[in-house]
Amino acid sequence: KAGVTQTPRYLIKTRGQQVTLSCSPISGHRSVSWYQQTPGQGLQFLFEYFSETQRNKGNFPGRFSGRQFSNSRSEMNVSTLELGDSALYLCASSLSTSSYNEQFFGPGTRLTVL
Amino acid sequence: AQTVTQSQPEMSVQEAETVTLSCTYDTSESNYYLFWYKQPPSRQMILVIRQEAYKQQNATENRFSVNFQKAAKSFSLKISDSQLGDTAMYFCAFGGSNYKLTFGKGTLLTVNP
Numbered sequence: 001k002a003g004v005t006q007t008p009r010y011l012i013k014t015r016g017q018q019v020t021l022s023c024s025p026i027s028g029h030r031s032v033s034w035y036q037q038t039p040g041q042g043l044q045f046l047f048e049y050f051s052e053t054q055r056n057k058g059n060f061p062g063r064f065s066g067r068q069f070s071n072s073r074s075e076m077n078v079s080t081l082e083l084g085d086s087a088l089y090l091c092a093s094s095l096s097t098s099s100y101n102e103q104f105f106g107p108g109t110r111l112t113v114l
Numbered sequence: 115a116q117t118v119t120q121s122q123p124e125m126s127v128q129e130a131e132t133v134t135l136s137c138t139y140d141t142s143e144s145n146y147y148l149f150w151y152k153q154p155p156s157r158q159m160i161l162v163i164r165q166e167a168y169k170q171q172n173a174t175e176n177r178f179s180v181n182f183q184k185a186a187k188s189f190s191l192k193i194s195d196s197q198l199g200d201t202a203m204y205f206c207a208f209g210g211s212n213y214k215l216t217f218g219k220g221t222l223l224t225v226n227p
Contacts, residue, residue: 043217056213103215105159
């Protein structure tokens with residue numbers, strides 16, 4: 001069974017631009033979560049989707065948004081990029097409706113904002 | 115809100131020896147899961163071991179085991195017979211009722227030959 005895939009793997013943008021990252025969960029997984037990883041802040045939760053509904057959102061500005069499609073694939077969008085948005089963005093999928101289940105992570109998208 | 119604290123930013127161990135990574139957490143929930151994830155230099159996060167809070171018995175996965183002390187809110191990871199491939203960042207994570215994982219800052223473990 002294929003793992004969580006994220007595209008693109010690497011991305012370079014300039015301040016003020018917007019970016020869309022994509023995540024395909026493991027087949028059969030309906031929950032998708034997004035995390036931002038930086039050296040200073042560590043791993044921070046962005047949002048979680050299940051069956052196209054956002055169930056929880058982290059403490060990030062409105063420039064960060066996401067959505068989930070009927071096939072469980074998810075995208076996150078960051079508008080008006082700032083230097084501080086440079087990070088590794090990790091997507092994770094989970095089988096169950098419960099938050100207690102193991103999350104399987106993708107390889108991440110490395111975003112660099114110049 | 116939950117918090118997870120890993121007090122050891124870096125640790126090192128000799129190959130074949132045993133090492134213990136510490137983690138404490140704070141929560142008001144009674145039912146939750148705790149996880150240890152490993153992130154090697156390749157950056158892919160991999161689950162090492164998980165523990166259900168309602169289970170008294172400590173989880174074990176081959177060379178990896180935990181010491182779960184619910185009253186003390188402590189969840190340490192013991193790695194036995196350390197191997198070079200164990201070199202990675204290790205994250206302790208809390209999974210509660212709000213559909214997210216809360217991670218500690220991580221412990222960078224280096225296994226020396």
